[in-house]
Amino acid sequence: MGGYTTRLALRSLRHRLTAFTATFVAVLLGTAVIGSFTTLVETATGPISSADAETLTIMGAVVGGWGALIVLFSVASTVGITVTQRDAEIGLLRTIGATARQARRLVRAETLAVCLAASVAGALVASVTGRALLAAVESGGLIDHADYGGGTVSLGITVGGVLLVCLAAAAIAGRRATRGPASVTPGEERADAGRMRWWRVAGAVVLIAYGVSMAIVTVTVTKNSDDPYEAMATSGSNAILVGVGLALLAPVLLRWGSFALRPVLGRRSAEAHLARYNTFRRAHLLAGVLGPVIVLTSSAVGTLMAVGTDGRTLPAGASDDGDTITLLNNVVVGMLSLFAAIMVINAFAAAIAHRRTELRRLWLLGATPVQVERSIVAEAAIVAAVGVALGLVASLATIVPFGIARGEGVVPDGQLWLPPLLVAGVVVLTLGAARGAVRRVARPEPARSA
């Protein structure tokens, strides 16, 4: 039976290559980035000075660790979306006799096949970019000298680790797809749709509480440390942690946010009217977009502002790790932003594709194609506004304590132009993703039946 589900999985894959594109891209990029840095760790085991070895190992460990977490999130999100889109098909499989376990195995086999191809391709990319990275690190003066020693061991471990992460993501998605009873008609709205699972709330509370308490520790304890980087160690990732915590609460926060935005949304326009009720009553549909928007904003604004403060206030000669730390910060932010952007685009495309019949229904009832498009863009605007606001709040968990610790106070002394710029970028990305998605789907082609 296992062989059969695998064959079924491969055929199913061929049918929905585009749906798996996002997973493929996320895993490919993730493996390439993580792999480039793990080759540094393998290089560090070679014949080089112990200071250089330490620098390379730290770089590899930090980026590898963050990378694994990010890949887990984005693969879980993209696989989850492709699986949810097929709840009717999976329900049908189970109706004709597939057990929940077989359905889960199907999801797992599909995901593994995509991840295997993508991570091997990513490892090939990393074998080239890893050399380039080492050269850059050396010419940048972060290390004295090292001969490239990366290869099959580090890349093999990377591919293995990424595949484990993919398995975990597939398990999450498969469980979600087979949670309910078997049915061919999943219905438009399940009664429990949008209800938050307890572990989501618990995870959010833990992350936010941890981020906030580390911020307090920064202001009260590490501020007084002799090592200027202790304050960064306790505040640097707070924005990301609080952002991820808020992202876990996205369905509830979107509902509240949409409610709070009521006065801003025009009372007259039908598009704003529809968008308002859709984001309020079906927040779970767009929560998958809101999450990455929050994390994108909070991590980019929080980390880049902290890097700016660091550059202005670092006592001369206090530490020779400054360049490494700035590089690591930038790499992690770049990675996070890249994946969050992929997730925003993919989640929007999925959310809209899922609503194809609903949008067609609006058109049947007399909405013009422009009205349909505008109502979706209005939804995106609500998501962007709520996400950016929450992301900025989360970014304060890094900016404020680090600024206080480095003597700049609550408001940083420079780079105040950066947050508006980043916010504008996030808003443009969100609206663009929505517009692209609805353009692809909602052009009403004359269909045969009314």
Next chain:
Amino acid sequence: MTSPPPPAMPTTNALEVRALTRTYGEGAGAVAALAGVDLAFPRGTFTAVMGPSGSGKSTFLTLAAGLEPPTSGRVLIDGEDVTEWDEEARTRLRRERVGFVFQAFHLMPYLTAAENVELPVRLAGRRRDKARVADLLKHVGLADRAGNLPAALSGGQQQRVAIARALVTDPAVILADEPTGALDSRTAGSVLALLRACVDALGQTVVMVTHDPVAAAFADTVVFLVDGRLAGRMDRPTAAAVAGQVARLDELVPHAAVTV
């Protein structure tokens, strides 16, 4: 001297189609879904359109609603020829002059019953009339359900909301596509009685596509389509008479012959 053309006759037809034809595909593979159908639906009447699958029922509704332009022939709503109207004008037509009732209800899942009813008015950019929405919901027997989302309503209740929505713009004609196809027979009966009441009490015009002889018996007149052509009509239909006629029509369809 030639005499001036006679003025267009004032018509009392809510919906009229003349030589209506729709061909799908081109060349040798072309299929005529509708091949020259003439039908008139006077104001304040209830007509059922019946026929075997592939007879052109759905195509007829699609063309009458202005969802697609016909290949040839005319569509007149309230005496006005709408055949050549562009997409935007036809969209306006759909939300102002035509009311829709679908088999699958087609309510927006995130709007309450009352908000669903007022949606066509909203889309038209006009001010909503709360009293009228409340009136209509009362008329369809759902006054106490105005604030419920569709997920909290039964199938019959959802279809009643859809009927109230179809009435909200006071359209020239209500087009119903298998309105009871997704309902059990008792609920179906009450929904059909409601459509009947729209005609009798409100003077509405209803055109309903159905394959169910019991549903057709609620109409004043039944017209039969076979292979895209008109194949007879029946006034004051009964379910038994309609069922007999449908059985005869099935025999007329050449491709219905079973080959083993």
